[in-house]
Amino acid sequence: MEMIGFLILFPLIVAALLMVVRHNTARNVIVIGGTIAIAVVSVALVVMNLGTAGQYYYFQSEIVNYACMAIGVIIGVTIIAYGIKYRNVWAVILAIIQMGGSLVFEFVFAHDVTCTRGLYLDSLSLIMTLIIGVIGSGICVYAIGYMHDFYFGFHDSQEDNPKDRRPTFFALMFVFLSAMFGIVFFNNLVWLFTAWEVTTICSFLLIGFTKTEEAITNSFRQIIMNLVGGIAFLAALYYLVIEFNCIDFMDFIVFGTIAPALVVLPLTCFSLAGMTKAAQMPFHTWLLGAMVAPTPTSALLHSSTMVKAGVFLLVKCAPIYAVSFAPSILVILVGGLTFLLCSCMAISQSNGKRVLAYSTIGNLGLITACAGVGTAEAIWAAIFLVIFHAIAKSLLFLCVGTAEHHIASRNIEDMDLLFEKMPHLARLMILGIMIMFIAPFGMLIAKWATLVSFVDTKQFVLLLILAFGSAATFMFWAKWMGKLSGVAHTEENIERTVHLTEWISLGTFSFLCIASCALIPVISDFFVEPYIGSVLGISIQPVLDDNLYLASIMTIFMVIVMAAIGRVRSKRVKQVPVYLSGVSVDNGKRIYSNSLSQPQEATARNWYLEEYFGEAKWSPVGTIATYLLLGLAFIYAIMSFVGIGLM
């Protein structure tokens, strides 16, 4: 329990220190020291509790209760202040509703309700601990080098910049980690709610960090959507306290599994809260807007924090979805539609970060749908999707961020010849991409499990969605990977200016990528199956060990090939320029001498199939459909609530 306390409180101390310290070297030392401590304690906690079936700690504290209340007020006041400053009426109204609601809740309704088991730890928390503690802190290390380049470019040395707001930036990152640890360890729903809101406000401040007009607009979009989710969470708390006098998360799940008809309304509210945070349609636009922030923010939001908090809540509720009706259908269809449409829309995007964002939303949709199915196999699939998505997406974001600083673009078209310009970085990016979409790498194994669970539960619609969505996924990743892999033997290596801290993070993530892909059966035995066994009593591994080990062998083979490819230049190969329907003048730029003996450049762009997969076409469809689904689910929930009242 001390270690849990450490993981939640220590990042806050680091954050406070970072706010005070203004000196660059000192800040770097604190960040590196802090992240190492967090990572080490996370790993130690995991090792000491390996394979746990769940431990609940009797822990009550008035201090924490009051701290939560104070944090709630601070969050509310901050949002209101920003709302007034930038004249955003909706943010102010929603913040007032939420702050007022939570204060009334604390003083009037929940004052006498207690939760004796304040903290807990199970195998899912352990997985999340690794994701937050290792990947989250790895991103913080990466941010050291990145944020330097962000302000000064990679040529200049340290100098004073009045606009340098790095102290705030790093402090927010650490607060974020602390809140995430809170979310995975708090069993007291009121505390959990507070941590939930802290992640919301942190991402609000991080998205609006640059204070450009676009950043402010996007950050308000995020806060409004997530306040709606927060209010839904609060509504669920009201219901649980008034009806059952319960703020114990475990009790809620157990009770909900036994009597799903009695928790329809709070479960629908939790679903809404989880789906807003996990950026499901129609709330996906906040995550798309979030990419205006510096890259480490995006990496943090997409991989280890924020959106993972959303799916974490949904996966926790999965056993209830398995036995309930309307909330399950809501979550399945919203998740499924999001996966399908966002995978299709990703095809039409040429901005690398936007492709990543759509892919994130799509994969979160798949996780959401798995949670909605809620069987042992579906939970297995969902957890592995979370793991691989976290690792591969953090790697990809960091690669794109570094590439952006060196080629001055995040457009995929400009990543032509990256394989030669930045040989290591391009290989790592390709590794990340391959994990995201192709067997035998992790994400596809998780999708395989997803397919098995959908077949077993006869989810006809989800099967169709998965088949078409996966095909779209192939298209947008393959063409990106193709763009990266071009080799003309003409370019200079420009990656020598990448900071050591960036390499350390990239190296760590790549190692994690490879290790996790190769060790799926082990992760399944020690983490995923104990968790599923502890919540459902049984645990099935949807994909047999034989196939998993075969996949591991192929993974390692592919990694070795991709690491070695192009490094050894065979003497026996005679190199010639590419065919350009004329005499080639410049192979790298693809310029040839045309029939009038004039130099002519041959150009080729990737296919974006705008006409078929454009945003303008599909985004409204998804938004309207998911709004309808949400509306119907809430009508059903309220009617069932009224029905219970009449009985």
Added chain:
Amino acid sequence: METIISILITLVASVVFAVVAAVLGCLLSGIDRKITARMQGRVGPPLLQPYYDVRKLLAKDTVAVNTTMNTYLICALIFTCIAGGIFFSGGNFLMCVFVVTLSELLFVIAAYSARSPYSEVGAHRETLQVMAYEPMVILLAVGFFMATGSFNVSTVLHMDMPIVGTLIGIFIGLLFILTIKLRKSPFDLSYSHHAHQELVKGVTTEMPGKMLAKVEIMHWLESVLFMAWIAIFFVWANPICIPIVIVAVALIYFLEIWIDNNFARVKWQALLKSAWLVTLVAAGINLAVLTYL
């Protein structure tokens, strides 16, 4: 221990597949060219012409635009063999499908790595083709599971009835995308053996002799594997199925040759739309019936 044995069996089966399927695929390709020639009123080359072609290609000097392409192609060839090994050792059908996709990806990346505008066009088209047929292939695996209760290919040997009976919609869908997979006109957008409808040489534009030989061998292996996908629809626990399988496969391959010779290449829009539509209707209805009835 069992795991190790099963993996070893798969690997041995891959090697056996590589040899046997290469021979069969070569003959199939020879027969294909012979029948095609007859349909066009020609005599056609000798039966072993594909073999002579590949032997000659292998003897060529390596003149290449870069050094990475060859590695990608070798890997693609290896993974095609492994996919065959998984399938013919009675392994997991989904795994087989995924490994075929991996080999397809490596083939596409080999084309992209050349950076020639022509091979890039070919690569884009090839990627689009994968996107067009992939849903059907996944639903094929799903249908297989629903009909047999397992993803393992070997289960068809214990069925009381051939699965084509319950999976007729899936079978029709598979026939449709088989034309794409076998690179037959009208769906041979990325790489055609009809010179008159080709843009330079599509996906293989920058692939010199030895590499082209690998592509050709890979195509033989794939043809055999895909015809085996067709064959499992007609297998059940009765030796009488053997002649039935042979006749069915022969007829379907003949049908593919006939289609190849009678339809001109379509645009990619038509390919994508028709493939997805057929998948959605044929496989969708079939699966809906299996799910809800």
